[in-house]
Amino acid sequence: MEERLLLFSAGGEQLAFPLHEVCEVMELQPSYPFPRAPRHFVGLINFHGNLTALVDLERFIGREGGGKHGKVLVLDTKIAHLALLVDGVRSILPAGAILGAAPLEGDPIATGTLETEHGTFRLLAVDRLVESLEQGLKKNS
Amino acid sequence: MAKTVMIVDDSLFMRKMLRDILEGEGFEVAAEAADGDEAVTKFRDCRPDVTTLDIVMPNKTGIDALREIMTIDPAARVVMCSAMGQETLTASATEAGAKAFIVKPFNPELVARVVREVVEG
Amino acid sequence: MDMSQYRNLFLSEAREYLKNIGNQVVALEESPSDRASIDGLFRAAHSLKGMAASMEYQDVVEVAHGMEDLMIKVRDGGLPFDAGIADLLLEGTDLIDGLLNDVAADLVPRRMVGDFPARVRSYQPGGAAPPQAPEGEAPGAPPSPAGQPAAAETAAAPEPPGPLATPSAAPLAAPPAAPLAEREQAGELITVRVRTELLDHLINLTGELITNKHRLLNIGRELGSPELDDAISENGKLLRSLHDEVMKVRLMPFEIICDRFQRSVRSLAKGVGKELHFELEGREIGLDRGILEQLIDPLNHILRNAVDHGLEGSQERLAAGKTAKGLVKLAVSRDRDRVLITVSDDGRGMDPQRMIEAALAKGVITQDEAERLSPRQALMLSCIPGFSTAREVTEVSGRGVGMDAVNASVQKMGGTLIIESEPGKGSSFTLRLPMTIAIIHALIVQCGPLKVGVPVTSVHRTVELRRDQVETIGKRQIFYLDEEPVQLLSLNRVLGLPLGRFPTGIVPLFVTEAKGRRVGIVVDRMHGQHELYVKPLGRPLSKLVGLAGGAILGDGELVTILDLADLL
Numbered sequence: 074m075e076e077r078l079l080l081f082s083a084g085g086e087q088l089a090f091p092l093h094e095v096c097e098v099m100e101l102q103p104s105y106p107f108p109r110a111p112r113h114f115v116g117l118i119n120f121h122g123n124l125t126a127l128v129d130l131e132r133f134i135g136r137e138g139g140g141k142h143g144k145v146l147v148l149d150t151k152i153a154h155l156a157l158l159v160d161g162v163r164s165i166l167p168a169g170a171i172l173g174a175a176p177l178e179g180d181p182i183a184t185g186t187l188e189t190e191h192g193t194f195r196l197l198a199v200d201r202l203v204e205s206l207e208q209g210l211k212k213n214s
Numbered sequence: 215m216a217k218t219v220m221i222v223d224d225s226l227f228m229r230k231m232l233r234d235i236l237e238g239e240g241f242e243v244a245a246e247a248a249d250g251d252e253a254v255t256k257f258r259d260c261r262p263d264v265t266t267l268d269i270v271m272p273n274k275t276g277i278d279a280l281r282e283i284m285t286i287d288p289a290a291r292v293v294m295c296s297a298m299g300q301e302t303l304t305a306s307a308t309e310a311g312a313k314a315f316i317v318k319p320f321n322p323e324l325v326a327r328v329v330r331e332v333v334e335g
Numbered sequence: 336m337d338m339s340q341y342r343n344l345f346l347s348e349a350r351e352y353l354k355n356i357g358n359q360v361v362a363l364e365e366s367p368s369d370r371a372s373i374d375g376l377f378r379a380a381h382s383l384k385g386m387a388a389s390m391e392y393q394d395v396v397e398v399a400h401g402m403e404d405l406m407i408k409v410r411d412g413g414l415p416f417d418a419g420i421a422d423l424l425l426e427g428t429d430l431i432d433g434l435l436n437d438v439a440a441d442l443v444p445r446r447m448v449g450d451f452p453a454r455v456r457s458y459q460p461g462g463a464a465p466p467q468a469p470e471g472e473a474p475g476a477p478p479s480p481a482g483q484p485a486a487a488e489t490a491a492a493p494e495p496p497g498p499l500a501t502p503s504a505a506p507l508a509a510p511p512a513a514p515l516a517e518r519e520q521a522g523e524l525i526t527v528r529v530r531t532e533l534l535d536h537l538i539n540l541t542g543e544l545i546t547n548k549h550r551l552l553n554i555g556r557e558l559g560s561p562e563l564d565d566a567i568s569e570n571g572k573l574l575r576s577l578h579d580e581v582m583k584v585r586l587m588p589f590e591i592i593c594d595r596f597q598r599s600v601r602s603l604a605k606g607v608g609k610e611l612h613f614e615l616e617g618r619e620i621g622l623d624r625g626i627l628e629q630l631i632d633p634l635n636h637i638l639r640n641a642v643d644h645g646l647e648g649s650q651e652r653l654a655a656g657k658t659a660k661g662l663v664k665l666a667v668s669r670d671r672d673r674v675l676i677t678v679s680d681d682g683r684g685m686d687p688q689r690m691i692e693a694a695l696a697k698g699v700i701t702q703d704e705a706e707r708l709s710p711r712q713a714l715m716l717s718c719i720p721g722f723s724t725a726r727e728v729t730e731v732s733g734r735g736v737g738m739d740a741v742n743a744s745v746q747k748m749g750g751t752l753i754i755e756s757e758p759g760k761g762s763s764f765t766l767r768l769p770m771t772i773a774i775i776h777a778l779i780v781q782c783g784p785l786k787v788g789v790p791v792t793s794v795h796r797t798v799e800l801r802r803d804q805v806e807t808i809g810k811r812q813i814f815y816l817d818e819e820p821v822q823l824l825s826l827n828r829v830l831g832l833p834l835g836r837f838p839t840g841i842v843p844l845f846v847t848e849a850k851g852r853r854v855g856i857v858v859d860r861m862h863g864q865h866e867l868y869v870k871p872l873g874r875p876l877s878k879l880v881g882l883a884g885g886a887i888l889g890d891g892e893l894v895t896i897l898d899l900a901d902l903l
């Protein structure tokens with residue numbers, strides 16, 4: 074099947090994930106704080122019995138206050154127990170509708186940029202994002 | 215007087231089979247050993263007329279044990295036991311001084327004949 | 336030649352090889368490049384093949400040959416030993432085990448070996464092994480429940496599309512009825528081999544049920560219905576025993592990890608030129624698989640210390656009126672629901688007084704503290720990070736290297752470490768561990784906005800102090816417990832939170848041990864003790880030092896469980 078992309082925004086920035094890396098899009102739900110975490114960790118949520126870390130993406134990418142919290146993206150549970158707090162989800166885009174793409178070197182969480190009819194989106198990768206968060210945690214402790 | 219044989223194999227099953235075959239042929243089993251180290255030690259003690267030596271064994275492979283046995287007694291008569299598909303190893307065994315090979319699974323008649331030839335040869 | 340006379344010998348030796356293969360696979364899963372295990376595995380498969388060929392059991396030959404070839408690739412071809420290979424090898428042992436059962440039942444050993452040889456030949460690293468042969472073929476699996484649904488599934492499933500499709504398993508003919516009945520009579524259907532994921536799943540479900548029980552209890556309390564409470568508490572008892580049974584299934588004998596210790600002690604002794612006896616006791620005692628895995632490093636550490644530093648050389652031993660050969664003993668025993676693992680030696684022992692002097696010299700403790708240390712506490716000084724790795728300490732203590740790491744991993748498993756020693760006579764290190772890990776009792780405490788759990792295994796007791804019972808000495812705050820001064824620490828501060836206010840004038844705290852000393856950990860509030868089903872945190876939080884996992888409380892609230900050894 075053709076690859077599809079989930080277009081969304083956080084802190085006002087336009088972002089995308091390959092759709093298969095996102096497990097579920099949920100409404101904001103209660104989270105429980107835990108100790109010793111950097112500020113972008115909002116707390117823990119219970120996703121089908123998995124203790125899942127909720128990260129405020131706009132804080133993490135340094136665009137705090139750029140948007141308002143709307144949705145929670147739960148990422149592929151095979152890779153991580155991680156959910157992202159984002160402004161909202163825009164649409165799902167078939168890969169065929171991408172007008173142009175460019176790789177991004179050295180971006181800690183994204184693999185490239187995509188041109189679409191809705192504008193430019195930074196294409197995130199779950200594994201990079203998770204590694205980047207882990208690095209931050211190690212530094213913290 | 216009966217010729218003596220030492221049987222070396224890490225499998226009890228294999229040792230028992232060889233013992234039965236060779237005793238049936240009138241050999242006297244002077245010793246059995248279950249690994250390479252034991253083979254070398256027991257060879258030194260009992261100096262059998264002929265030794266059957268398995269190749270794949272723990273604590274020293276059959277090839278390494280063969281080399282040590284040949285330094286203890288350069289005239290030692292050793293028959294290597296190998297499985298199919300170990301042709302590359304048989305070359306180094308010959309080089310190290312093995313007199314003959316028998317291949318698993320054992321054909322009792324063939325085993326008896328080869329061992330007898332090596333002892334008498 | 337009449338081969339039937341060799342049948343029993345063949346069976347017993349072949350089963351031994353199978354067991355051997357199983358053990359080596361487990362060992363290699365832990366340290367995938369362990370040469371000795373790779374060689375051992377290869378030899379076992381090779382010997383099996385040779386024996387089976389002599390007996391003319393062609394199916395056994397074929398499976399064993401496949402396993403042997405796979406191990407040759409690992410040994411000589413640089414194929415990494417991964418989970419896929421482990422699965423294939425275990426699948427192979429299952430197949431052979433079934434064939435051996437046929438032999439034992441006087442049947443011609445013929446089974447659906449299916450595509451096993453092909454899958455082994457074409458194995459590529461990275462990919463998990465394709466699904467295991469249908470359970471119906473597994474030895475001893477009950478015929479109908481396992482066989483039929485599987486067959487139905489296969490029939491219903493469309494031809495798998497795409498490049499990932501593997502040749503589907505051979506047709507699922509149920510084993511012929513008569514032989515099965517015979518085997519049943521022979522009592523061979525009493526064991527079933529189960530994949531570990533299935534066990535993990537069962538434990539998960541049991542844990543969820545226990546969480547749910549607490550939720551029901553909360554509702555019952557609100558409704559004020561004694562009948563409901565009774566029913567829930569009855570249910571709770573049943574859940575308890577369900578949990579115990581499920582946990583028992585995960586227990587594996589200590590034996591599966593102890594061979595490595597025998598090897599490492601032997602080579603360590605050789606390395607430092609010491610002669611010793613190594614004794615092993617209690618190999619049959621069962622522990623949770625997860626705990627067994629986590630035990631390997633700490634035990635290796637303690638054993639290494641015993642050989643390196645604990646035991647004297649033979650000259651020194653003879654001069655002290657001891658036997659030339661030292662004794663190192665690894666003993667496992669059960670104490671109700673706990674397992675005790677003791678490493679003891681008859682070496683030079685540790686002198687508490689000299690430990691204290693060294694700690695003073697290193698500035699790890701103050702003179703004041705030094706005077707208050709009991710001999711037992713002094714020995715625990717060896718577990719203080721920094722202190723334990725100091726060279727001079729290693730020499731005086733005859734111990735030490737990495738003891739802090741050992742202590743931390745023991746605490747992580749919910750256990751405790753006890754050090755005993757008599758100078759000149761020897762030392763013993765006892766790990767007191769739970770048999771299973773997933774369900775623990777924890778004290779739930781409040782610190783600012785946070786609710787966190789502390790395993791009760793690290794809580795000596797809880798105390799409520801009046802403010803006037805807190806004394807300030809220099810910069811430290813202390814209180815007296817059993818007439819001994821105990822330092823107070825604020826958990827809020829440790830966790831980087833604002834300090835508590837204690838408007839009622841009561842300061843709640845729990846007493847734990849840190850760096851060999853008792854400390855009082857002050858919290859904002861205690862929420863009592865709870866039975867928690869511990870869940871792992873997963874990525875990325877598993878990298879956060881100081882957290883041992885998390886749990887869901889009865890009211891749906893989530894808490895993290897603190898790892899005090901890491902935090903303090």
